[in-house]
Amino acid sequence: MHEPTTGIPVDRRVFCACAIAASALACGGGGGGGGNTPPPPPPPGGSTLKTTTDTKAVFLSQPTGTVHDYRNLGSFWLARDAGGIYAMTAICTHQGCTVNSWNGVVFPCPCHGSQYDLNGAVVQGPAPLPLKHFEVTVDGNGFLVVDTGKVVDAQVRLT
Numbered sequence: 001m002h003e004p005t006t007g008i009p010v011d012r013r014v015f016c017a018c019a020i021a022a023s024a025l026a027c028g029g030g031g032g033g034g035g036n037t038p039p040p041p042p043p044p045g046g047s048t049l050k051t052t053t054d055t056k057a058v059f060l061s062q063p064t065g066t067v068h069d070y071r072n073l074g075s076f077w078l079a080r081d082a083g084g085i086y087a088m089t090a091i092c093t094h095q096g097c098t099v100n101s102w103n104g105v106v107f108p109c110p111c112h113g114s115q116y117d118l119n120g121a122v123v124q125g126p127a128p129l130p131l132k133h134f135e136v137t138v139d140g141n142g143f144l145v146v147d148t149g150k151v152v153d154a155q156v157r158l159t
């Protein structure tokens with residue numbers, strides 16, 4: 001039998017209990033569906049549908065370049081360009097910081113200097129990818145609803 005050589009005496013029963021516990025962790029923690037691994041929790045906040053305080057009619061009457069901040073509702077920006085209305089994430093594609101402003105020209109990320117244009121395309125790195133766009137619909141009262149769980153093409157517009 002080979003004893004641990006830390007120089008600190010270890011009671012044999014304690015050593016065995018630790019070895020068994022470590023073995024159980026190694027077996028269950030491999031990510032391969034171990035029997036004792038609980039299922040992942042549901043996404044926080046429940047639904048990915050976020051009802052804004054903007055109506056389609058009013059938002060479409062705004063000039064091109066209008067951007068409304070919905071970071072507190074679901075980490076997204078609601079925007080309007082010549083094509084119509086769209087929504088895109090406020091989460092930077094570099095390392096996940098929140099893109100926290102629109103300066104009228106770009107969305108700058110405060111962490112490492114990435115910049116995105118009005119449509120979320122990268123105009124300055126290190127961001128590797130554009131901002132994701134989300135589906136925008138209208139509820140029964142005319143309010144714009146953004147589904148942060150449904151990614152759509154960057155050219156999709158609500159008109």
Ligand code: FES
Pocket residue numbers: 092093094095096097109110111112113114125126127
């Ligand atoms: S997280 Fe936005 S530039 Fe790095």
